[in-house]
Amino acid sequence: MSSIKERQEEVVEEFSMFEDWMDKYEYLISLGKELPLIEESKKVEENIIKGCQSRVWLDAQLQDGKIYFTADSDAIITKGIIALMIRVLSESSPKDIAETDLHFVDEIGLKEHLSPTRSNGLVSMIKKMKTYGIAFQAKA
Amino acid sequence: MSQAVRQKFNVEEIRKDFPILSRKVNGKPLVYFDNGATSQKPDVVADAISLYYKHENSNIHRGVHTLSQEATTAYEQVREKMQQYLSAEHKEEIIFTKGTTDGINLIASSFGKHHLKEGDEVIISAMEHHSNIVPWQMICEEKGATLKVIPINDQGEIDLEAYKGLLSSRTKMVSIVHISNTLGTINPVKEMTALAQEKGAVVLIDGAQSVPHKPINVQEIGAEFYVFSMHKLFGPTGVGVLYGKKEWLDALPPYQGGGDMIKTVTFERTTYNELPHKFEAGTPNIAGGIATGAALDYLNQLDWEGIQLHEQSLLDYGTEKLKQIEGLRIIGEAAQKASVISFVVDGIHAYDLGVIMDKMGVAVRTGHHCTQPLMNRFGILGTARASFAFYNTKEEIDQFMEALHRAIKMLK
Ligand SMILES: Cc1ncc(COP(=O)(O)O)c(C=O)c1O
Numbered sequence: 001m002s003s004i005k006e007r008q009e010e011v012v013e014e015f016s017m018f019e020d021w022m023d024k025y026e027y028l029i030s031l032g033k034e035l036p037l038i039e040e041s042k043k044v045e046e047n048i049i050k051g052c053q054s055r056v057w058l059d060a061q062l063q064d065g066k067i068y069f070t071a072d073s074d075a076i077i078t079k080g081i082i083a084l085m086i087r088v089l090s091e092s093s094p095k096d097i098a099e100t101d102l103h104f105v106d107e108i109g110l111k112e113h114l115s116p117t118r119s120n121g122l123v124s125m126i127k128k129m130k131t132y133g134i135a136f137q138a139k140a
Numbered sequence: 141m142s143q144a145v146r147q148k149f150n151v152e153e154i155r156k157d158f159p160i161l162s163r164k165v166n167g168k169p170l171v172y173f174d175n176g177a178t179s180q181k182p183d184v185v186a187d188a189i190s191l192y193y194k195h196e197n198s199n200i201h202r203g204v205h206t207l208s209q210e211a212t213t214a215y216e217q218v219r220e221k222m223q224q225y226l227s228a229e230h231k232e233e234i235i236f237t238k239g240t241t242d243g244i245n246l247i248a249s250s251f252g253k254h255h256l257k258e259g260d261e262v263i264i265s266a267m268e269h270h271s272n273i274v275p276w277q278m279i280c281e282e283k284g285a286t287l288k289v290i291p292i293n294d295q296g297e298i299d300l301e302a303y304k305g306l307l308s309s310r311t312k313m314v315s316i317v318h319i320s321n322t323l324g325t326i327n328p329v330k331e332m333t334a335l336a337q338e339k340g341a342v343v344l345i346d347g348a349q350s351v352p353h354k355p356i357n358v359q360e361i362g363a364e365f366y367v368f369s370m371h372k373l374f375g376p377t378g379v380g381v382l383y384g385k386k387e388w389l390d391a392l393p394p395y396q397g398g399g400d401m402i403k404t405v406t407f408e409r410t411t412y413n414e415l416p417h418k419f420e421a422g423t424p425n426i427a428g429g430i431a432t433g434a435a436l437d438y439l440n441q442l443d444w445e446g447i448q449l450h451e452q453s454l455l456d457y458g459t460e461k462l463k464q465i466e467g468l469r470i471i472g473e474a475a476q477k478a479s480v481i482s483f484v485v486d487g488i489h490a491y492d493l494g495v496i497m498d499k500m501g502v503a504v505r506t507g508h509h510c511t512q513p514l515m516n517r518f519g520i521l522g523t524a525r526a527s528f529a530f531y532n533t534k535e536e537i538d539q540f541m542e543a544l545h546r547a548i549k550m551l552k
Binding site: 113 | 166488489490491492494495496499506507521522550551
């Protein structure tokens, strides 16, 4: 299994192929459509992250010392970005998740989606993913 | 100082006054359809702010020196201009605030303090902006009064019969929006004001979205209070207007305490300054006030009849184009409607539409537009909204439609 660092580099490389924003967003949208949905039973109030614009659900399970994330959003572009986050962070140790520096979003030119005015729940989602990392370190 | 009315409304000429309209966004010509959130500013407004800070800056109402006197005179002249613009009876009926939200909070607090008690009722409508809901909730809770909500129909129009049914001797305040920021509905505020006043209630109109579409005559509407923000009226941010009938403003207690609003202060007792200063504690946004004057001069020379025809044609054109899209539903189809179109597209989140359209240079607002109860009424979470100002064009609507088609194709 590759490290978070390697997975970030992989995503950055993948995105470097896109020549214009359309290709990039079409890819994001397809990722969003493919994202395995969070189980309905996990789409509960305590798993919801409310942005002003879109909503995000996030669930985390600890298994054999690794965190497995599942997530969903009602907006497809948000969901595409979530898919990337999960690909990069899921199945890693709580410590790695807690300590990671997520630079890939910036590097693939999607930083605007993490700006506070977007209020799409993504920033809070990243925070929550890291919080799970910290919380599960105690258990792992 | 108002200039002569321009010959005739000409959108290409008008656009030259707004330099931002010729910029590009993401490599495409900007199509700015988020005028409901804030309007763009003509050159003269930006220039007035710069000139003020470079040549005139000084505090007002408190200096004997020349600069202070000049600034005070200039600031007070803007109050007079505003009085004329709104056809108010007295100049001290114009209170400068920070904006619509500030004006509503001022009245909710000052009116509520003295005039609301347990069992009293305040009436608002189902299409209010949060800023005309929350301040009333807060004061009602404090005073044990009840907030009543006028329902609307599926077109997004106020149910006047239901409104009449809600009015009673317990009604102390009716606070309603003139034009809905989300639906574009123009409410019959004159009629609604008269109905409330028959019952002895006082009326506040939230004019945030009405002032950009035509000059308002506050005496003709007849409400005790009328509030709006200059930033939506082609003026600066941070300046709002609270118009209030003199006898009401005189009777209300001050909202905030501080400098400028007092006559004498001892540690035992303070006497308050007279209107309008009683409600203007502290150093105001002087540069914004001066720029407000420049905005009014600009507005005064516009051909408003021509503007109304133009905006109606934008609304008709945009509505017709949007209706051709399969699976698109317009939210807000009132018979009396301003140039605002909210819509949802089946199976597509408004946020996604907004993101893709932005990539194509088109600025629309997405989300609940600070009207969550209204969204609940329509059973939706949010809409995409195109709101037009007089400087927008049919060609821009074409670019907007192209972006929308592209977005739908990508997102479906
Ligand atoms: C109808 C309505 N009321 C009130 C407001 C609040 O205005 P401001 O934020 O300028 O105080 C707005 C602005 O979005 C509005 O559209």
